[in-house]
Amino acid sequence: MNIRMTVFIISKMLGVEGALLLIPAFVALLYREESALHFAVVSGFLFLIFLLAGRKKPGKRRIYKKEGLIIVGSAWILWSLFGALPFFLSGSIPSYLDAFFETVSGFTTTGSTILTDIEALPRGMAFWRSLTHWIGGMGVLVFVMMLTSLDDENSMHLMRAEVPGPEADKLVPRARTTAQILYAMYFVLTAVEVVLLLFGGMNFYDSLLHAFSTAGTGGFSNMNASVAHYDSAYIDGVITVFMILFGVNFNLYFLVCMRKWKEALKNEELHIYMGIIAGAVALITVDILHQYGSVLHAFRYASFQVAAIITTTGFCTADWNLWPEFSKAILLxxxxxxxxxxxxxxxxxxxxxxxxxxxxxxxxxxxxxxKAVTLVRVNGRKVSGETMNGVYIYFICYVMILLVSVLLVSVNDFDFGTSFSAVLTTLNNVGPGISGVGPVENFSQFSGLSKVIFCVDMLVGRLEIFPYLLLLSPELWRRKF
Structure with missing residues (x-):
């Protein structure tokens, strides 16, 4: 393992986080908040780490898939550990474990929260909280790669370790250019949503925060009642559409930009994704019709919640804890x-x-x-044996982690719906669950051990298990570096 190159890349990434923290520091200064100092202190410390370990590139630069997974897994943990410090140092979240939980939930775009009064957060802190969604949505490493050269020789190993899905492909030959294209599309969609929310009567600050959370499919709002606070069919509609758009594979947007419309629109995954959404909305609309009195009202709330859950954004405009069991089962x-x-x-x-x-x-x-020769094909192409094995192993690991986590969290002695959905929603990076962790509840009542388990589940779910399985492998640490 190339430990020096691993440290070099991680240090460079921490330097970028230090620069990022200056943005909420500036926001805090605009609103004359003391928290600007806490952002600046953490930023300065991260710059120091970068200066000590991230400026001089090692002579031996080659890394492989193993190092890529380790770098990505470690970087996400470190970004969360340091990203939690402003919350803790400012006293906005007095417990460091709670601050870490909130930051992990932000970067992994989960949206689960321990805060009981979100509106009490200083504006700089609320901005940082939502910004973590926007950065984490496309991936912290992809974000760093977009801004800096990072390591052009080995960048695809890093990107494959972070981009969600069974396969990660370059859009263009250079991984950094791929990252820049991804973020250009990401930025444009975010900016368009901000403008549309402004037309709906949101102020610029609120529009920016909700667009960050929609883009990252995270769901943090600066309002205690989430999007329900605005009680606007127009705002609900805009956010619903953009949640669905951000749940689409960004490679398809690239194809559209290249005017390859047919190839994009023939995508099999897109058809199934849209079909699931349409089916779920129709079923829930019928199921909750008696509660809302009209088809339009039922459709409005059903479509928003379906989009929020399938895209794992987690915004809410209704308390689905009060919906019939059939609707809750669909959402789960x-x-x-x-x-x-x-x-x-x-x-x-x-x-x-x-x-x-x-x-x-x-x-x-x-x-x-x-005697028949059968193949698994997606979009007309044969799925490789390696990809299929990866899917099988992922699914087995997913079920095992889910069961073990539920078993450990059940020690808190909450009802099964609370314990199970709390694990399910954190492992899948959704945010709210049902019962005690429903859309109008939070995670503050859980023990410290459970919060640590949730943090692990959020990280494992976002990076899709394998980076952390590798980090926990005894064989890795027995090897001589």
């Missing part, structure tokens, strides 16, 4: 499904479920026709 199922691969959304991903279902169909065909 959507938490598992998640958005498309290559999007900012979480969950298992539609593409993985496609591969799993097609594998089952292939196995049935083999039983019926033992």
């Amino acid at each position: 199922s959507l938490m598992v499904v998640g958005a498309c691969a290559g999007s900012t959304g979480g969950g298992i991903k539609v593409s993985r479920l496609m591969i799993l279902l097609k594998s089952i169909k292939q196995e049935i065909k083999r039983m019926l026709h033992p």
